Amino acid sequence: MDISRFHAAFFEESREGLQAMEAGLLRLESAEPDLDTINVVFRAAHSIKGGAATFGFRAVTDLTHLLETLLEEARAGSRRLDGASVDALLEAVDVLGGLLQVAEHGGEADGAALNRVQAKLQALLDGAAAPQAAAEAPEESAPDKWRVGFTPEPSLFMSGNDPLRIFRDLAEHGELETTVDDARLPPFSQLDPFEAHLAWDLMLPGSVPRDAIEDAFAWVDDQCALEVEAVRAETPAPAPSLAAADPALPATAADPARHAEADSSIRVAVNKVDALINLVGELVITQAMLTQRAEGLDPVAHESLLSGLAQLERNTRDLQEAVMSVRMLPVEFAFSRFPRMVRDLAARLDKKVRLRTSGEATELDKGVIEKIVDPLVHLVRNSIDHGLESPAERRAAGKDETGTVTLSAAHQGGHIVIEVGDDGRGMDRERILAKAAERGLQVPDNPTDAQVWDLVFQPGFSTADTLTDVSGRGVGMDVVKSNILALGGQVEVRSTKGAGSTVVVRLPLTLAILDGMTVAVGEEVFIVPLNMVIESLQPGPGQIRTIAGDTRVLRMREDYVPLVNLREQYRLPSAANASGNPIAVVVEADGRRLALEVDDLLGQQQVVVKNLESNYRRIPGISGATILGDGRVALIVDAGSLGNVAPAPAAAA
Secondary structure (H helix, E strand, O other): OOHHHHHHHHHHHHHHHHHHHHHHHHHHHHOOOOHHHHHHHHHHHHHHHHHHHHHOOHHHHHHHHHHHHHHHHHHHOOOOOOHHHHHHHHHHHHHHHHHHHHHHHOOOOOHHHHHHHHHHHHHHHHOOOOOOHHHHOOOOOOOOEEEEEEEEOHHHHHOOOOOHHHHHHHHOOOOOEEEEEOOOOOOHHHOOOOOOOOEEEEEEEOOOOHHHHHHHHHHHOOOEEEEEEEEOOOOOOOOOOOOOOOOOOOOOOOOHHHHHHHHOOOOOOHHHHHHHHHHHHHHHHHHHHHHHHHHHOOOOOOHHHHHHHHHHHHHHHHHHHHHHHHOEEEOHHHHOOHHHHHHHHHHHHOOEEEEEEEOOOOEEEHHHHHHHHHHHHHHHHHHHHHHOOOHHHHHHOOOOOEEEEEEEEEEEOOEEEEEEEEOOOOOOHHHHHHHHHHOOOOOOOOOOHHHHHHHHHOOOOOOOOOOOOOOOOOOOHHHHHHHHHHOOOEEEEEEEOOOEEEEEEEEEOOOOEEEEEEEEEOOEEEEEEHHHEEEEEOOOOOOEEEEOOOEEEEEEOOEEEEEEEHHHHOOOOOOOOOOOOOEEEEEEEOOEEEEEEEOEEEEEEEEEOEOHHHHOOOOOOEEEEEEOOOOOEEEEEOHHHHOOOOOOOOOOO
8 A cells, every 4th residue: 555645644733733832841841840741742752653653754753752751750750850851852843843744845954963962862861860759769669461452433433544553553462352342233234334443352461561452542533532550360351441531641632622622624735725715715606606697686576586596695604604614724834933032042142031822713814914924924023032031131120130022813804813922121212213313214303202112113123232143234124024014914113111012913813805995987986905995085276286396295184195097007998987086095004194085985895815916917005806786807906015116107097
């Protein structure tokens, strides 16, 4: 059998295992070690080792063998995982991740790093283990036999794993007696392989260590019900209760909650989900076209048809929301990388830092999560490097010497708000203004705090006195803002000197659907993203002025904003039925306001976004396209880039 087709599942599960190992090791370092956490880390390492051995990834197998040997000593109570042990294990997790990357995508492994971490682990194993008090307890005599009740779940067979490997492993320790209980199988005529269960009753010699038995099942402990019982000659062996898990083992599939969770999820390739979303988008467009075609029908004569179309619209909307939710992931996928990063960065900068997170279950589109990680990394690094003081400075200021960095996420309307904050020194308003003057940046008279804080997003802006390999070169904050704006989001800063700073990032929940305002420009229809629209108005006499020869501005109360004529911008002819009374749609993008001059407002609607660049080419001032209910293509206005695009010569009326 060609087992290479199971590679993708192995690598995906291994990545999850690495994350579990890292999270568990960080918990062991920050709190009193507990057996449950050690078991989580051990099971992840053991599972990776088993898969790597199956596929012949020798380097991965050898390294995980050292890892699980060290962890096994901790499980048995013969070793305490101190700081040095956790450091070595975390370094091994990093190297293991690199080996898996090479195994999946090819390339050369870092042999020096592998040799270094193997030497560290071996040195720990060769050293004197710190015995625990439990080790001094009188040793219980070995049983005559071990009785094992094993009931695999159907998902174990469907995942491509080979449960018979367990029997081969157990047989290496001594004579293995097996009995199959088929009482739970329904009649053959009703047999469903997805529901069928077989139960095995296994007997092993008492000389086999119990740990060896548990290790054989560790890689499937969430896909089976398991019980291990000691059988002694003087006591009758009770029949194993195959529905109950051994209390000495970590939670297994016998735990109803965990079992239900395991059975309720499947792995699906992202491209399949994207194809499904695209098809649903086409269905939404078709439904809108049918609804528009039916608008002129007599509601009495065509009552049944119109009722069916209304039902179709409701069902289509529900289907769209359900399919879109498939791509929604908890923001924890982005937050999970920060505990390790904060730990390592604090050590490098000789600072004490605690990380607090909240709202990890808040869901966000997978595509948005992938693109927001880098900006969040910049913000967290800046909070630790620039925001938090050294322990000595914090003590002098009457603060806890351990600084706090917070990461939170929450839904607000159709957006998600992510905040990155710290309780450090806060921003120095006067220092920022002085740096801005030194660089010749334009600053309004009597600027507000928000306008001052916004200066830190200028390219190359930095108030750092010295450069470090962490930050201080003025590279990063401008990238943060541009990346967030590219996602259709917004960013703002709040800061209080001496109390800390918070960066607030507001993002759309998904990039596939957009709430927009439809506007007419000439004979064409455009979509203006609704989250950018501030207001719309019909300019009165004297509200539009021309300055510097050809720059038009719109007077709004006590302020002037640039006025961009979309017809001229996109080289469109005037509409034959244009009223001559243009409308200004005021939008805010890139932190500044802009007025878009259009011929008419058509309404608001939710549209399915199509990538124009991949289907045609990149067009300045346009961020995408959609298909309207009448079948026409409408372009989506990129208000953020309009101010940077030179308007084309006006077309003849």
